[in-house]
Amino acid sequence: MxxxxxxxxxxxxxxxxxxxxxxxxxxxxxxxxxxxxxxxxxxxxxxxxxxxxxxxxxxxxxxxxxxxxxxxxxxxxxxxxxxxxxxxxxxxxxxxxxxxxxxxxxxxxxxxxxxxxxxxxxxxRTDAVALAGLLWRDEALHALDLLGAAAGLRSKPRDVLWERLAQVASQDELRAIVVRALTARQGWRDVQARREYDETFQYAGASSRFLARRFRPQYR
Structure with a gap:
């Protein structure tokens, strides 16, 4: 077999x-x-x-x-x-x-x-910083804006934004932020393109590389 x-x-x-x-x-x-x-x-x-x-x-x-x-x-x-x-x-x-x-x-x-x-x-055993790290940089900054905690962080690298977000949001708030961002995200890129983008623009774009699609299976 x-x-x-x-x-x-x-x-x-x-x-x-x-x-x-x-x-x-x-x-x-x-x-x-x-x-x-x-x-x-x-x-x-x-x-x-x-x-x-x-x-x-x-x-x-x-x-x-x-x-x-x-x-x-x-x-x-x-x-x-x-x-x-x-x-x-x-x-x-x-x-x-x-x-x-x-x-x-x-x-x-x-x-x-x-x-x-x-x-x-x-x-x-959710790790708040690791959970925040699922967000792209602009998503993390937007979340901090909504929480009134973005002051002085707009030019900072993404890992600083993740750490700050983990500090100011409760675990339930952070999880909701991440789920909302992932489900609303548009323009998913392929893995290689996202990797090159991250390596070239450390502060500009995204934190994670995904292949994603909505999938509604047809059961047989």
Whole structure:
């Protein structure tokens, strides 16, 4: 049986975990390769009523980086789930943070199936500066303006804005600011273009590099 590759795993999980909006709620924003500051890039993120992250491990991956990834992603997401193939299921059970969810994708009779092993629980370890770091510089400055805390900061680098925002906003306020900015964001750029933009204009543009799109799956 052929291995489950990263691409087909991502495509399948994206559909499996995304609500179709049939309950009357707005479909979440689905972000591929969601960058978390300078610490990592989680495979899938859902931005809606909660910030939900999914890290994927295909047959061709390893669990070597999982401890570091769990530490980084738990700083900003409300819930996280690791999705693995059978190859990694045993190792994932032993290594996984008890608050992370776990799911397995299998190839059965030529088709992929998704089985949830355990549900994700609230992480409750949000790092305010890391959460603020999901904002582009202009978004962070706008948020500080609304809070009346932008004085003297307009020419400062983005990390100074993030730290100030983390100081003046409560955790609930900051989370709402980030969710609102992400869902309203226009003109998403590809990863390479955003990287070049950030390296060239340190104060001008964006804090994070994303591939994003709204995705409303059609279940079969």
């Amino acid at each position: 052929p291995p489950v590759t990263e691409e087909e795993l991502r495509d399948f999980v994206r559909v499996a975990v995304t609500d179709d909006g049939s309950d009357g709620q707005t479909a979440p924003l689905v972000v591929d390769e969601f960058v978390v500051g300078t610490e990592g890039r989680i495979d899938l993120a859902l931005v809606g009523d909660a910030l939900i992250g999914y890290e994927l491990k295909s047959d061709l991956d390893t669990l070597r980086r999982l401890p570091q990834q769990m530490s980084s992603y738990s700083k900003v997401f409300d819930f996280c789930t690791l999705v693995v193939t059978d190859r990694h299921l045993g190792g994932a059970r032993r290594a996984l943070d008890p608050r992370w969810g776990l799911a397995v994708v299998r190839r059965e009779a030529g088709k992929l199936t998704y089985k949830q092993i355990r549900k994700a629980r609230p992480l409750r």
